[in-house]
Structures are given as C-alpha cells and as structure tokens.
Amino acid sequence: MTVSSPSLRGSIVALVTPMHEDGSVDYDALRRLIDWHVAEGTDCVGVVGTTGESPTVDVEEHCEIIRVAVEQAAGRVPVMAGCGGNSTAEAIALAQFARQGRRQQPAAGRAVLQQARP
Secondary structure: OOOOOOOOOOOEEEOOOOEOOOOOEOHHHHHHHHHHHHHHOOOEEEEOOOOOOHHHOOHHHHHHHHHHHHHHHOOOOOEEEEOOOOOHHHHHHHHHHHHHHHHHOOHHHOEEEEOOOO
16 A cells, blocks of 8 residues: 655654653653744654664554654644664554554644655
C-alpha cells in the first residue's frame, strides 16, 4: 500500500525528544517545542527519527510521541514520524501505528511516514 505524502519543502527540523531527569518523556516540553517551531516558521517537524531518541524509547513511548506531535501540530505543519526500529517487527509496528493515525486524522494533521526501505 502506498501512502501519499504532502510535498515537503523549506525548513524540516528533526526535534530532540525532551526527557525528564528520570528518563521519561517530557510531553509538555515536546508540545512547547512544537509550538515554538511553528511560531518561528519551521515548515515540518520530525520526531523519533533513527538518529535521535528512537533507540532509547520503547514502542509504546515511540507511538505516544508521534500521537502527541501530530495532535500538537494540529495541521499547522506536517509531522515526519520516524518508523525505524531496532528490529523488523518493531519497524513494522511503528509504521502500522503511524498509518492508522493517518487514517484517523484530517489530511492537514496527518503524519508523514519516514521509514527505511529494505
């Protein structure tokens, strides 16, 4: 199945995933970071890419980061959702989650999938 993506151009920023001292994800800080990037003119934000925190969060956290980012972006900018994983099964689960979310979001608020091809 092919999923169409919006045309991406301009400033695409790979976001850091804010963490608390105990290593848990700071979702409030993530929301503020997304709002800041929107206000500053970023054209697209990327979350949990394979060069960032994706190896340090579990699948549930990874999915929640994508969900929160798409919700907070609210169609103001596309969200590039990292779907790479440390195993094939993990990458498939993440891609399925992101695709499911795409079907449930209005077109302007959908995640753009980022996944490595085998």
